[in-house]
Amino acid sequence: MAAAVLSSQSVNQASHIDALKPSWLSNEVLTGTSIMAVEFDGGVVVGADSRTSMGTYVSNRVTDKLTRVTDRIYCCRSGSAADTQAIADIVAAQMELLEVTMGEPPRVRVAANTFKEICYNYRDSLMAGIIVAGWDKAIGGQVYTIPLGGMIVRQPVAIGGSGSTYVWGHIDATYKPNMNKQETVDFVKNTLTLALTRDGSSGGVVRVAVITKDGVERQTFLHNDLPQFYQG
C-alpha cells in the first residue's frame, strides 16, 4: 500500500526516545485469536477466546469477538481488529435495512455473502478472517467460513484464527455429526481451550454463544474454570 512507502522514508531521525519506545506501540491492533463455530440440530454454537494483541502487548484481555449481526446471526472475528469491526458494523447495518424491506429476518446465507462481497472486493486492503454462523427458519443452523482472500464455504465445523492451527487434528479426531446442544458446547469449549493454551496470541476467557430459533444464549468460561489437559 502507498502508506508503507511514505512512512518508511520519514523515519530517519532516530532520537533515543523513539528507540526506547517499544515497537508494539505502533503496531496495528490484531485479534490473534482462536475462533470456531459448529452446526447442530436446532442451531449453531459459536465460540472464541478473548485476547486482542498489539504486537506483544495484550491491549484487551476480555474482548468479545462474537459480534452480533442480527438477532439470530453472529460472526466470529479474527485478523485486524479495526477491519473486522468496521466490516461487521457495515454488514449489521445492511441487514437491519434488509429486515425492514423484506419484512422478515435475513437468512444466514445472505449475511455471509454480504461479508464475502466486502472481504473479496477489498481483499488487498483488508486483513479479516470471519466465521458467520446463525439460525434462520428456511434451513436452520448454518456456519459459513470466510478466510483471508474472500472465499466463502459452508461447513458443519469451522475454525479460524492463529490458534486454529493447533486444533485441526483435534477436530478431525473428535467431531461427530448429530451432537446435541450440550455435547456441542463441550466440544467448542474443549477445542478452544486446547488452542488457547498453545497459541501465544490467544488467551483470556472462552466466550460461547448458542443460537437457536428461541434466541441467543451467551456463556463465559473464566480461565480458571477451563478444562485441564496434559500440562507437560
Place this chain on the structure above:
Amino acid sequence: MEDSGDIHTGFQFTNFARNEKMVSRGFPMPVCRKTGTTIAGVVFKDGVVLGADTRATEGDIVADKNCSKIHYLQPNMYCCGAGTAADLEMTTQLMAGQLELHRLNTGRQVPVIAANSMFKQMLFRYQGHIGAALVLGGVDKYGSHIYSIHPHGSTDRLPYTTMGSGSLAAMTVFEERWHPDMELDEAKQLVRDAIAGGVFNDLGSGSNIDLCIITKDGANMLRPYDVANVKGQRVGKYEYKRGVTEVLTKKVRPIEIVSETVRPIPGEDMDTA
C-alpha cells in the same frame, strides 16, 4: 508548486520526491510533535474519571511542559489523546463540532457510543494515517462508559484502560487496584497513581497530572490535579556586579544614517456598503 485552481482533497504526495532529495543532501525531515503520553480512564460507582500527563515531546525535546491532553467533546463527554499532537487537536475539535450538530439535530444528549462510532469510522477511513489514540469517557442515560480508540479504527469498551507510551506503567496500577463500584476519592487516587506511574517511569510522559471527573451531574476538569514535578528553586544569585570585570579596551562605533527614503503605500479605497 501546483496552481491554486488544482486543489485536491485528502493527503498530498506531491512533495515526496523533493523530500527524498533533501534528506539525501543532509537536510533531515522535521520531527512532528508527538504527545509521548500516559492517558487513562476508569469507570467508578457514579461515573468515570479520566487522567493524563502534560508533557508534549518533539523528538527528545520537551516541546510543551504543560499541555492539555483531556479534550472537551460535550458537557457529558471528554476524551484523552495520545499520538500526534496536531492530529489529536484537529480530530477532537472536529468531533466536538460534529457532536454538537448531532445534539442539535436530535434534540437530546449525545450518547457516548455515538462519539465512539464517529471516531472509529473516521479513523478507519484514514487507515491509520491519523495518529490519534484516544481514551473516550462519558456518562449518558445508558450509564457510564470508557472506550479506548486506536489509530486504525478499532475500539474496545472496558471498565478501565490506558493508552500512550506510559500505558504499561499505568496499567500495572489498574490491574492491581481497580475493582467495580469504587468511590470517587478512591477512583481519583487510583487514576492519579496510574498516571504518576507513567510520569515517573516513562521518558515520553512527565510534568503534571490532570484529571477530569464526569458524573450524571456534569463534568469537573481538575487541571492540574497534581503538580508532580515542580521546577527547582535557584539557591543563589549568579550575577556579577559591575566593575568586577576589568575593561581593557573600548571602541565606540556610532550607527550613522547614510540615507533615508520614504515610500508611500497607496491608500485603499474607502469601504462603502
